[in-house]
Amino acid sequence: MLFRAKNMEKKVSASVVNRLPRYYRYLTDLLASGVERISSKELSEKMQVTASQIRQDLNCFGGFGQQGYGYNVSSLQAEIGQILGLNQGYTAILVGAGNMGRTFATNTKFEARGFQLIGVFDSDAKKVGTALAGHTIQDYATIQDFIAEKKPKMAILTVPKDAMHNVAEELIGYGIRAFLNFSYTELSAAENIAVENVHLSDSLMRLSYKLLEQDKTTEEEE
Amino acid sequence: MLFRAKNMEKKVSASVVNRLPRYYRYLTDLLASGVERISSKELSEKMQVTASQIRQDLNCFGGFGQQGYGYNVSSLQAEIGQILGLNQGYTAILVGAGNMGRTFATNTKFEARGFQLIGVFDSDAKKVGTALAGHTIQDYATIQDFIAEKKPKMAILTVPKDAMHNVAEELIGYGIRAFLNFSYTELSAAENIAVENVHLSDSLMRLSYKLLEQDKTTEEEE
Numbered sequence: 001m002l003f004r005a006k007n008m009e010k011k012v013s014a015s016v017v018n019r020l021p022r023y024y025r026y027l028t029d030l031l032a033s034g035v036e037r038i039s040s041k042e043l044s045e046k047m048q049v050t051a052s053q054i055r056q057d058l059n060c061f062g063g064f065g066q067q068g069y070g071y072n073v074s075s076l077q078a079e080i081g082q083i084l085g086l087n088q089g090y091t092a093i094l095v096g097a098g099n100m101g102r103t104f105a106t107n108t109k110f111e112a113r114g115f116q117l118i119g120v121f122d123s124d125a126k127k128v129g130t131a132l133a134g135h136t137i138q139d140y141a142t143i144q145d146f147i148a149e150k151k152p153k154m155a156i157l158t159v160p161k162d163a164m165h166n167v168a169e170e171l172i173g174y175g176i177r178a179f180l181n182f183s184y185t186e187l188s189a190a191e192n193i194a195v196e197n198v199h200l201s202d203s204l205m206r207l208s209y210k211l212l213e214q215d216k217t218t219e220e221e222e
Numbered sequence: 223m224l225f226r227a228k229n230m231e232k233k234v235s236a237s238v239v240n241r242l243p244r245y246y247r248y249l250t251d252l253l254a255s256g257v258e259r260i261s262s263k264e265l266s267e268k269m270q271v272t273a274s275q276i277r278q279d280l281n282c283f284g285g286f287g288q289q290g291y292g293y294n295v296s297s298l299q300a301e302i303g304q305i306l307g308l309n310q311g312y313t314a315i316l317v318g319a320g321n322m323g324r325t326f327a328t329n330t331k332f333e334a335r336g337f338q339l340i341g342v343f344d345s346d347a348k349k350v351g352t353a354l355a356g357h358t359i360q361d362y363a364t365i366q367d368f369i370a371e372k373k374p375k376m377a378i379l380t381v382p383k384d385a386m387h388n389v390a391e392e393l394i395g396y397g398i399r400a401f402l403n404f405s406y407t408e409l410s411a412a413e414n415i416a417v418e419n420v421h422l423s424d425s426l427m428r429l430s431y432k433l434l435e436q437d438k439t440t441e442e443e444e
Contacts, residue, residue, distance in 0.1 A: 015237060017431055021424035025408075048410060084427050085434030099325040104422060106321055107406060113423045114430040153433060177436065180429050184329060188270060194432035198425045200326060201335045202243035203418045205306050207402050208336040209239055210416035211375060212307030214399065 012060050012083075019057055020080055022047070027077035028112070039070040086114030090153040092180075093146070095167060097122040097137050100182050101158035105133040115154075119146055147174040154178035154194070161185045234282050234305075241279055242302055244269070249299035250334070261292040308336030312375040314402075315368070317389060319344040319359050322404050323380035327355040337376075341368055369396040376400035376416070383407045 026047055030038060040058075044051035058076070081087060092115045094105055101120070110117045120132050123140035130137055138146065146152075155176045159167050164183035171179075178194040181187045189195040248269055252260060262280075266273035280298070303309060314337045316327055323342070332339045342354050345362040352359050360368065368374075377398045381389050386405035393401075400416040403409045411417040 018428065020431070021421070021427035024427060025421070025424075083431070085430040086427065088430070088434060088437075090430060090433055099321070099328055103321040103325045108423050108426065110426070113426040115426060154429060178429060178433050180425055192436065194429060194436050196425045196429040196432065198422065199243070199247070200420065201330050202247075203402055203420045204330065204332070204335040204337060205243035205246060205308065206240065207376060207400060207416060207418040208307040208310065208312060209242070209305070210418065211312055211400050212310060214414065214416050215310075 016057050016060050020084055023057070024077065024080045024084060024086075027073055027080065030073045031077055035073050037070040038073055043071070081114075084114065088114065089116060090114060091116050091118045091150065092154050092156055093117070093119040093121060093143075093152045094156040094158060095121045095140065095143070095171070096157065096159035096163075096183075097124075097127050097132050098158060098160070101156075102132060104156065104158060104182065105135070118150055118152055121146075143171075144174050147171070147176065152176070154180065157181045157183050157187070159183055238279050238282050242306055245279070246299065246302045246306060246308075249295055249302065252295050253299055257295055259292040260295055265293070303336075306336065310336065311338060312336060313338050313340045313372065314376050314378055315339070315341040315343060315365075315374045316378040316380060317343045317362065317365070317393070318380035318382075318405075319346075319349050319354050320380060320382070323378075324354060326378065326380060326404065327357070340372055340374055343368075365393075366396045369393070369398065374398070376402065379403045379405050379409070381405055 026043070040051040040054045044054050047054070058071070092110070094101055094117060097105075097120055101122075105117065105120060117133070117135065120135040120137050121140045121143050122128060122137050125139075127137050128139045155171050155178070157164055157167060157179055161184045164181065164185055164187065168179060168181075168187050172193065177192055179187055179196070181195060181197045182200075184199070184201075186197045186199075187195050248265070262273040262276045266276050269276070280293070314332070316323055316339060319327075319342055323344075327339065327342060339355070339357065342357040342359050343362045343365050344350060344359050347361075349359050350361045377393050377400070379386055379389060379401055383406045386403065386407055386409065390401060390403075390409050394415065399414055401409055401418070403417060403419045404422075406421070406423075408419045408421075409417050
């Protein structure tokens with residue numbers, strides 16, 4: 001793989017990796033609107049981060065920009081996609097067809113984000129057999145066979161908070177090694193288990209901080 | 223305010239602020255399970271970050287730990303809550319009672335996260351008048367009067383992607399100065415407007431990266 005050769009000796013920091021999806025989204029939008037080249041200054045204005053931050057982040061991967069010439073949007077987007085593994089065709093199942101599961105399954109462009117959703121499961125007999133985002137919801141009781149046969153790479157957990165740890169443990173037993181967890185309680189990463197926990201309410205607290213900063217500025221101005 | 227006196231000369235970095243909600247959640251859970259003191263080592267094991275990262279982060283606020291004695295969980299939780307502004311009683315409205323709006327309104331403990339949800343709006347006549355999370359959904363056509371009267375501090379945008387920019391512009395015109403945006407397209411922060419954009423699919427891309435790292439490790443071991 002191209003980027004590994006460039007980066008053999010350099011580990012990309014977690015905070016850069018955290019920012020990559022946002023670069024990827026912006027570059028994808030630029031591509032869709034026909035932009036072929038962009039300077040770090042323009043990209044910086046669009047994304048509201050400093051141009052030097054952008055240059056620093058993108059230099060982690062060998063640097064794609066040329067002084068005074070800007071970035072080639074298409075190459076940079078492709079390269080970031082490759083770094084993120086979006087070209088790997090990873091398969092995913094979704095467990096829990098409640099509010100969060102429905103929302104995520106319905107609104108997410110899985111394929112553009114590197115994944116193929118291959119199954120949706122719930123334990124509620126009223127939901128099993130009904131449709132969700134082009135899938136027929138399957139009975140959670142049959143998930144072990146499904147995993148044995150289809151070997152999905154990861155599971156999206158949109159089960160109730162109290163059920164999450166049990167479900168995760170079962171799925172690990174069945175061979176799942178990666179989780180995207182929306183269940184309002186954290187799943188700890190363990191050896192060989194990749195975890196991404198999403199806490200929607202963290203964004204609420206971050207906004208509270210911004211509001212407080214806003215109030216302080218207003219007070220100082222008054 | 224106590225922490226401002228301590229921090230008058232020191233601006234807390236964005237990445238520390240981004241991590242504060244997670245500290246707050248962990249400390250709240252510890253408090254709920256009756257833990258009064260915790261060392262940075264124990265907290266580090268629980269949170270899977272290094273003890274030195276924890277010490278560094280918490281030192282930004284003057285430091286609450288004593289060498290060999292650990293952190294007082296209750297004071298630290300209260301102080302982080304204060305730094306985040308969770309004690310300010312900010313008011314919020316939610317605009318858009320679709321899948322995402324229902325999920326967020328139903329699953330979020332607003333008051334524990336510093337906010338009071340005071341109104342839910344949608345423009346769909348079929349939804350107006352129905353109940354959501356203890357609120358009666360109000361007609362979006364009446365939102366200007368509501369804002370003029372109740373002066374909510376911020377709006378949660380769970381409207382369709384295509385509608386987001388128009389809705390945000392209208393609400394800014396009506397006096398809203400802060401947005402939590404779930405609308406799958408970014409709202410740019412402007413002067414005096416606080417914005418927190420949430421992109422659920424970014425977590426999918428981050429997990430893809432982790433899967434790729436996992437694959438590489440397995441390959442190297444084989």
